[in-house]
Every structure is written in structure tokens, then in C-alpha cells.
Amino acid sequence: MFEQDKPIYLQIRERIEDQIVDNQLKEGEQAPSTTQLVNFYKINHATVSKGVNQLVEEGILFKRRGIGMFVAEGARERLIQNRKDTFLENFVVGLVQEANKLGITDQELFELIKKCKGSV
Amino acid sequence: MRIEVNNVSVKFKNRYALKDITFTINENKIYGLLGRNGAGKTTLLSLLASFREPSSGSISIEGEDPFENAKLMQHVNFVFNKDYKDETDNLKNTLENVNRYRPYFDFDYANHLIQRFKLPMDKPLKQFSKGMQSAVSVTIGLASRAPITIFDEAYNGMDAPTREIFYQELLEDQSEHPRIIIMSTHLVSEMDYLFDEVLIVNIGELVLQEEYESLVTKGASITGPAEDVDSFVQSMNQLNTKQLGNTKSVMIYGELSDAERKAAQAKGLEVGPISLQELFIHLTEGEE
Numbered sequence: 001m002f003e004q005d006k007p008i009y010l011q012i013r014e015r016i017e018d019q020i021v022d023n024q025l026k027e028g029e030q031a032p033s034t035t036q037l038v039n040f041y042k043i044n045h046a047t048v049s050k051g052v053n054q055l056v057e058e059g060i061l062f063k064r065r066g067i068g069m070f071v072a073e074g075a076r077e078r079l080i081q082n083r084k085d086t087f088l089e090n091f092v093v094g095l096v097q098e099a100n101k102l103g104i105t106d107q108e109l110f111e112l113i114k115k116c117k118g119s120v
Numbered sequence: 121m122r123i124e125v126n127n128v129s130v131k132f133k134n135r136y137a138l139k140d141i142t143f144t145i146n147e148n149k150i151y152g153l154l155g156r157n158g159a160g161k162t163t164l165l166s167l168l169a170s171f172r173e174p175s176s177g178s179i180s181i182e183g184e185d186p187f188e189n190a191k192l193m194q195h196v197n198f199v200f201n202k203d204y205k206d207e208t209d210n211l212k213n214t215l216e217n218v219n220r221y222r223p224y225f226d227f228d229y230a231n232h233l234i235q236r237f238k239l240p241m242d243k244p245l246k247q248f249s250k251g252m253q254s255a256v257s258v259t260i261g262l263a264s265r266a267p268i269t270i271f272d273e274a275y276n277g278m279d280a281p282t283r284e285i286f287y288q289e290l291l292e293d294q295s296e297h298p299r300i301i302i303m304s305t306h307l308v309s310e311m312d313y314l315f316d317e318v319l320i321v322n323i324g325e326l327v328l329q330e331e332y333e334s335l336v337t338k339g340a341s342i343t344g345p346a347e348d349v350d351s352f353v354q355s356m357n358q359l360n361t362k363q364l365g366n367t368k369s370v371m372i373y374g375e376l377s378d379a380e381r382k383a384a385q386a387k388g389l390e391v392g393p394i395s396l397q398e399l400f401i402h403l404t405e406g407e408e
Contacts, residue, residue: 004392035295039288044313046333 001041008043012051017079020060020071027076031061031069121182121195121267121300122146123168128177130163137163139324140177148298150290152315152332154308154400160324161304162200165272168302169198181268194223196268199261201276204253207245211256214245215263222264229293230263236285250277258286262293271303287314309397318396322404332396339399340376343369344389352384359402371402 002011016032019025032040037048052069055061060075099109123145130138138160145151155161166172167179170186170193179186186192207214211234219225234241237255239248245256254277261269275283291314294301305311318335320327328335339359342349346368359371371394376384384391 033295035291038313039291042313044332045291045316046331050333 009047009051027071124180126178128174131175136324141326149316150301152318153304155321159321197264197266198270199274200272202257204245210242212241224265233259254278268300308400312396339394341371341392
């Protein structure tokens, strides 16, 4: 379920982020508790907490004592902005490098992207 | 609650079952006690439950000697896979009995567990299957909510789906009613996500006590061309070596600095995580 070459706590964090970005978890709604995440992913409490706590520190989630964690106001927009900021280095650089390696021309690359967009 | 074990040894005739063991447990966490068969897990736990006395050294719980200390023992629950083959009582009466001498027993929660484990209330326990008998022990153990709860391979006899229910309930109840939980096991890969802290015993000795997170981040596997791997791991604590053709993978134990990680990457070596199971296997193998 998890990739080998990336710290698990980051992957936990990204999954929660994904749910917020996809609107599965809406702003103001209660996020799954650490115990629920531990039980679901079978990942150690310490690891899950590390990922979740980062989101709390960054104000994406906030804690209500004794009740649980909730998605902060404006969380989705901030996550989308963060991801746009890193889109170039996370996705485009690798894509272009691989295309160059394989000798795919710019025109071919555009065509591929267009084709892909049509089918997603 | 605070458990202190100081220089404890247990000697059976000429053999040491436990040798000079010292540790402290004082947080409401789930502790995993890992060891191979015969490593001394049950001997150690039965000392904490005051089923026996150490041959030398001392044990204290909340500053008191637990041996024959009935008042203290109300707060300690030792759960093992009890054999109910002679038990003619049914579950209902059994739970009512437990309720009488377990001050924190929660009957509603016990009923909830019974439903989850699908246990019949009115059949004599001796008619229960092994897995169901295990579930009875676990139900009593969880619902007793003792501030120190010890599960000594209590899952024995349960099938995989039933163990899964046990783990779920354990984590949920622990988050609502935190207490000291000590679980012995050799099913490390299946249970590793449950533990906040890990103690490993091997041949009667305590090999380590460490928080799960820092323990697993201490181990790493270094993979790459044999001679590059060899020169990189030269001065490190090596646990295990595997080789396929010219590709070598060495498991190391000990914190890697950022500089070392970068150096490994610069050489094209792959630095991967290792699991608690792998650490456990390689820390407890050998010299027998």
C-alpha cells in the first residue's frame, strides 16, 4: 500500500492532503483520528502522528481538545497552491528529462499530454 | 504506574532463564516484548505479575514489591491463553466473577467485545473452541482495564481475522483509556504497528529497550555494487549481508548521519528502510 523509497509519515500526510484536495474531506469537517488511521493503514502510531502533526503545525488541520481533529478553513486552497508551487519540480522536470532521454520531440510531448488529458 | 526491574535474574537449576535484567516502564503506552521461543518472555512477565520471585535482583511496582501483594495485584492483570477445558461455568457467570475482583472492570465494554468476537453467553466454556477460549481471555483482559495489563501471547489459538479484531479493539480502547500494556509476541511483522516502545529479549538477556520510531529509523539497508557497499559499511554495525551476483545488500544498525546518507547517494548506493521484523530476526539470531 505504501512506497518503499519515501518515508511513510510523508505518505500518510499526502493521503490526508489528497482527501482534502479531492473534497472528500471538507473544510470544517472532522478528520480521521490517529487511532482510526493506525487501524486502517496498520502503520505505527508514532509514524502516523508524525505525519498528522505536520499538518497540524502547518494549520491544515486543527485540534479540538477531547473531540478530535478538523480541517481548517482555507486548507484546500493552501494545499492546492503548495502543490502548484512544487508541480514543476515534482512532475514536469522528470517528464521532460525522460522525454529527452527517449528522444521524444516537444511536438510529440504536447500531443501525448493532449491525448492523456482527453482520456483522464 | 511505574515498574522498575533492577538486575533481575531467574535461575532454574543450572540454567539462567533471565540474566541481570534492568529496565523501567512508566508510561501509558503499548510495550512490545519480543523474543524467540524460550527467550524468557513468559518468565519475565510472570515476575511482573508476581507469579514468581526473582532469584536475585528486585522488582517494584509503584515503589512496592509485587510478590504476594494482593492490593497491588488488583492493578495488574496478566492475560495468557488460558485453557478452559475444565470450566463448566458459562461466560455470563465467569464475567460476573471477574467483575467482583477487578476494580476497573467495564461490563458494557465486555459485552461489546463478546459481540465482536461472537461468543455465546450461556454455553459452558469447556465447549468453546481454542480460538474462542483465547477471545475469552482477551475480553477479560481488555475489559478489566487494569492500569498494568500484560498480554502473554494471549492471541494464541485465534485465527487471523479474530486477531485483527483484537488489535483494533486494543488500539481503540487504549486511546480512550490509556494504561500500561505489555504484549509479548513473536508475530512481529503482524503486530509491529501496535507498539509504542519495544523491548527485545534474547537468551535471557535484554537486548534493547527503545521507542518504535527511533528503533526502526536506526536500521537501514545499503544496496549497490559489492565493493562500494563494502567500503561504505566497513566501520558500521552490520546485521546481515545478502548478495546476488555483484549486487550486495547489507543491513546496518546505528543512526546514519545526513552526511553519510548523502555520501551513499553520491556513490549510487540505495539506502532503504528495514522493518522491525528484520531487526528482530537479526538481533536475536546466532550463537546458540
